[in-house]
Amino acid sequence: MGQLVVLNLGKGDWSQGCAIVTAQLWVADSLTPMQITGSLPPAPEFTLLYSRWQHLYEALYAHRGWRQVRSANAFEIEDDETYITDVSEAEFKHLCKEFQQRLNAWLSVDSFTKIDRQLRTHLNRTDDIRLIITADDRQLLRLPWHLWQFLEDYPKAEIAVSLPEYTQSIKTDESPHKKVKILAILGNSQGINVAADRQLLEQLPDTELTLLVEPDLESLNQHLWEAGWDLLFFAGHSSSQTVGQIQINRTDTLTLDQLRYGLKKAIERGLKLAIFNSCDGLALAWDLADLQIPQVIVMREPVPDRVAQAFLKHFLIAFSGGRSFYLAVREAREKLQGLESEFLCATWLPVICQNPAEQPPLWQDWCDKREVSKPLKIQTYSSGIVQPKVKFARALLSSIAVTSLVLAVRSLGVLQPLELWAYDRLLAFKPTETPDARLLIVTINEAEIQAQESDQRRGSLSDKTLDRLLQKLDQYQPRVIGLDIYRDFSTSLKYPSLVKQLQQNKRLVAI
Known part of the structure; x- marks a missing residue:
């Protein structure tokens, strides 16, 4: 370290x-x-x-x-x-x-x-x-x-x-997750652009992002009590005048003391970093330091939108790409110098508030990755703001192309032999099933065929035998009778009941 x-x-x-x-x-x-x-x-x-x-x-x-x-x-x-x-x-x-x-x-x-x-x-x-x-x-x-x-x-x-007094927080769960768990609060956005912060967070690799857009106190507090947050993020209006405050929506302004128990539980369950990408946040950092949070990033003075967004972009690229926490902050802070022709002292604004009893984090340790994730790539215009339209257009065109290809291949029947072969293989893997009690199969063997009167028999069954068979089956009121006997001759009028069965019985299905 x-x-x-x-x-x-x-x-x-x-x-x-x-x-x-x-x-x-x-x-x-x-x-x-x-x-x-x-x-x-x-x-x-x-x-x-x-x-x-x-x-x-x-x-x-x-x-x-x-x-x-x-x-x-x-x-x-x-x-x-x-x-x-x-x-x-x-x-x-x-x-x-x-x-x-x-x-x-x-x-x-x-x-x-x-x-x-x-x-x-x-x-x-x-x-x-x-x-x-x-x-x-x-x-x-x-x-x-x-x-x-x-x-x-x-x-x-x-x-x-x-602050001079610090100690390690009590932790009940420090096991890494499969993905970095981020709770992002997008507070009152009147007069500022928090959409860019959202787009940056949504592009992070190996993350499970939960977004709260202008939440109320109850909803925010409930999410803080959920287990396993790695990073808490806030974008919106904040102030350190007299006491640290954040405006979570257009009507509610909170001090962190109003979230004290939820924040303590989040830290206990593994919250490692809080980022307040908002104005004048040192008082917020001191409130969190009292709860022994490992580290916080805040802006020491009021901060313009473009400076806040540029810092977040540079920090996330460096930190998720494998840079140490401190070097990622320094790199992101110094890159703000490119904006100082318009926003003087931009490099003065970001500051780390660190609990000296805690080790600084590594991104890959949060998500149990042995290898560093690929660096985050963010599409921007020259203004530095993420452009979702380009990403959406590419996704739409790709979806149309793939769908058209699948439909074309299906209509030509190219995949049918493979589908039938796979279906046949799957049926072969089915376990042996017992006969269904609802089905009755009546078979005719050679001895039974020969036992009929030869002068009356045509085919396998004579009209007399078939008439008796259908009458007997009909007593049980079957839902359907399937007759799998080939008869290429007319039925004798000597058996009117058989003629009626073959002509009128809708439950009888014959070849």
Whole structure:
């Protein structure tokens, strides 16, 4: 699983600094870690810097016609003419650069360089590195830690954040399934496009997907109690203002505390990852961390549709194709740079919230696959949105072609000899059956034929004998009498009852 670094900032904050910073390094899955200590000085400028960055981030998107209203009761997209619009891209880019420089200057102080130096001594640039940052102060965890120069120098490292208290969750079922079980919640889609998320999930290999489209609380809670979810996915409106909230339909807004028991049971039964492909999700991640979920992916700020969809696409391709969880997130996050000409700071948004007591997942372990699945292939236009029309047209044409071929072969009778041979073989395999009590077979042997008066007999039975036979059988009111005797001559008028039988008895079937 690569190397693990847990960087604990303790009880510090921006204004007071972090008096005790502890870095624990597990090398090559060792049972005991190496521990290094240091400290970080006060950095009160981050309070104003982050607030300014957040304000300009929202203002910039509002100026471009998009922003999510930041209030406890609102989840709609709004174009507010009074909102600040006097922000330029150049000003915002300058602020981003300043943020990066200040963060790296803070992490380059002498009291912290001992940790940085020891990590670089024991880690190689080719190592897969999970770097988990924990802190009591949640504002510290909101920092864009991916800007740390350490990640630039170690291309296979990725940052995750965590609350300081964690433990492994109690699990009752960790056995892999034949397919990855995904519970996907598509909440209120007003003003956003959740259809693209749905199409991406439906194309995943080796999956059993359950979709809840704008469910109510009862339905959502009931599905959480079902056994064996591997991944919980949410797309829709969410917010971390005062408390984490998701809007599951156009009228119902929930906190995760309202799903607490269902979520606990899902984690107990094997839920390993939750993805909230929605706005401002850190408070949701903290609520799930309290329930000891192994890992969560959220967006740290409001996120445009195209950024959320692109991240999900790149992550699912990499993760289902065999990439480790952390490398799949980093690859997907960095690929968002291609959108930053239009959506500034897109690479800042995705963040892993990790329980350090849990191992990160592998896609193939979820579905008991010894070999990595074939990479997910997603058809897109240049906009990056999946196009179902092309897929549907191909399926329709294929169905018409196959149906036409089968009908043509059937009409020509090409398959008939094979069908008859197969039917004959199947009948031969049937077990020996006892005679049916409802059927009576009357046979005529040679002795009985010779016992008749020769002057009256024509064929196997004389008219007199046949008349007696039919009268006797008719006493039992049979539903049908089959006469398998060849008679190429007329019946004698001496036996009018036989003539009547042959002419009028509709239950008699003769050759």
